[in-house]
Amino acid sequence: MGRRRGIMSEEFKTEMAKELGFYDTVQRDGWGGITARDAGNMVKRAVELAQQSMSRQNR
DSSP, X not given: OOOOOOSXXXXXXXXXXXXXXXXXXXXXXXXXXXXXXXXXXXXXXXXXXXHHHHHHHTO
């Protein structure tokens, strides 16, 4: 089974990692070096941003 292509752009993921405070780990170890908690927090934040964006569009 092949790897699925990510939905988030590399630039977006980088900005999220900086915002959430684990970009140094990404720089040092790559995306595979982040913890499951950090990955989960990144997804949670991305969902929050998407919901905010959708809310603004529906006004």
